[in-house]
Amino acid sequence: MSSPDIAAPRKGSAWTRWGQRGTAGPAIPSRLTFDDVTHVYGTTEAVTGLSLDVFPGEIVALLGRSGCGKTTLLRVAAGIERQSGGRVLLDGRVIADESEFLPPEKRGIGLVFQDYALFPHMSVAENVAFGLKNVPKAEARAIALSALGRVGLTGHADDYPHRLSGGEQQRAALARAIAPRPGVLLMDEPFSGLDRRLRDSVREETLAVLNESGATSLIVTHDPEEAMRMADRIALMHEGRLVQVGTPEDLFLRPRTLFAARFFSDINELDAIVRSGLATAWLGEMSTSLPDGKAIIAVRPSSVRVNRRGPGRAGRVVSARFLGDVDQLEIAIDGTDARLRARVEAGHWQEGSDVNVSFDTRQALVFPLSEI
Ligand SMILES: Nc1ncnc2c1ncn2[C@@H]1O[C@H](COP(=O)(O)OP(=O)(O)OP(=O)(O)O)[C@@H](O)[C@H]1O
Numbered sequence: 001m002s003s004p005d006i007a008a009p010r011k012g013s014a015w016t017r018w019g020q021r022g023t024a025g026p027a028i029p030s031r032l033t034f035d036d037v038t039h040v041y042g043t044t045e046a047v048t049g050l051s052l053d054v055f056p057g058e059i060v061a062l063l064g065r066s067g068c069g070k071t072t073l074l075r076v077a078a079g080i081e082r083q084s085g086g087r088v089l090l091d092g093r094v095i096a097d098e099s100e101f102l103p104p105e106k107r108g109i110g111l112v113f114q115d116y117a118l119f120p121h122m123s124v125a126e127n128v129a130f131g132l133k134n135v136p137k138a139e140a141r142a143i144a145l146s147a148l149g150r151v152g153l154t155g156h157a158d159d160y161p162h163r164l165s166g167g168e169q170q171r172a173a174l175a176r177a178i179a180p181r182p183g184v185l186l187m188d189e190p191f192s193g194l195d196r197r198l199r200d201s202v203r204e205e206t207l208a209v210l211n212e213s214g215a216t217s218l219i220v221t222h223d224p225e226e227a228m229r230m231a232d233r234i235a236l237m238h239e240g241r242l243v244q245v246g247t248p249e250d251l252f253l254r255p256r257t258l259f260a261a262r263f264f265s266d267i268n269e270l271d272a273i274v275r276s277g278l279a280t281a282w283l284g285e286m287s288t289s290l291p292d293g294k295a296i297i298a299v300r301p302s303s304v305r306v307n308r309r310g311p312g313r314a315g316r317v318v319s320a321r322f323l324g325d326v327d328q329l330e331i332a333i334d335g336t337d338a339r340l341r342a343r344v345e346a347g348h349w350q351e352g353s354d355v356n357v358s359f360d361t362r363q364a365l366v367f368p369l370s371e372i
Pocket of ligand 1: 065067068070
């Protein structure tokens with residue numbers, strides 16, 4: 001039987017073979033806790049009162065827009081930055097607060113930076129062995145070679161980093177981070193330097209390595225799809241604060257705020273009024289537990305129903321864009337300025353078609369207007 005675990009290399013692509021799955025050395029995972037952490041740079045409060053528990057062996061994605069404080073939190077966990085307030089704990093033991101500060105090299109934390117940060121004057125194997133300080137040299141090299149084997153870089157062990165492609169440098173950085181078998185692995189946008197096709201395969205293999213190593217992992221990303229693909233839980237940040245923490249399903253299907261809903265998908269936002277548990281918008285109504293007042297009904301394009309005749313508001317397709325499996329339609333609603341985006345099965349609707357639209361109330365969400 002051929003091994004499904006080792007994918008065959010494709011000729012002519014930058015994508016190359018990784019090592020045998022199951023050979024990354026296992027770590028003893030730690031629990032990483034941020035307790036009311038705040039960090040200020042001059043007058044900029046980058047992180048504000050943030051509490052988060054990352055449980056042993058868990059993969060958590062720290063997700064948010066540029067500048068929301070993700071990297072700062074990672075740097076605080078690593079000990080590269082000392083937080084202005086609050087505590088960081090490893091397995092319940094304080095490693096950083098007002099009086100304690102465990103230096104980075106004593107934390108048992110592995111790091112993969114966005115730019116990989118390989119030392120240019122050291123060979124790839126020396127880079128990987130760098131963190132193995134308390135191990136005899138020959139043993140350190142053997143461990144480094146084993147980690148390089150896992151990421152498929154044995155043949156590059158004695159090359160200098162500048163000879164590696166971007167994807168190979170990412171793999172060398174991953175090997176360097178896992179070689180000392182850290183209890184916690186921190187990764188800052190580890191795939192952002194890779195082109196899209198390469199990114200998918202590197203991400204999948206990296207995930208396999210993380211699962212084998214078992215290290216508690218915190219991965220920074222600004223891409224919700226990447227967070228959903230990799231993480232057991234997602235911690236969504238906005239302006240230095242945590243907005244919502246939960247499984248990918250929680251965040252995608254049950255966003256608690258309009259901000260979270262907007263972050264995870266394109267939505268049509270319909271102005272609505274709530275009265276006695278019923279939210280009413282121009283496209284329809286749905287029940288809600290919100291109190292009376294102004295609200296927004298959020299409808300994903302895939303939840304807009306488009307028919308030639310039947311219930312709903314009359315409109316006209318003003319654009320139909322082919323997206324592969326689906327078409328994205330823009331629909332102008334008769335007698336209003338309103339436009340709706342809908343995702344429908346490909347090939348059914350032409351520009352200029354008269355349609356009736358409604359929405360699937362089971363898939364829609366209602367948010368109070370005050371939250372925006
Ligand atoms: N060394 C620094 N000195 C001053 N301000 C900083 C420093 N590092 C970060 N900041 C500021 O702190 C805030 C949070 O930055 P941080 O890099 O943590 O965000 P981020 O979410 O990781 O963003 P990105 O995705 O762009 O890396 C930003 O306003 C940023 O300008």
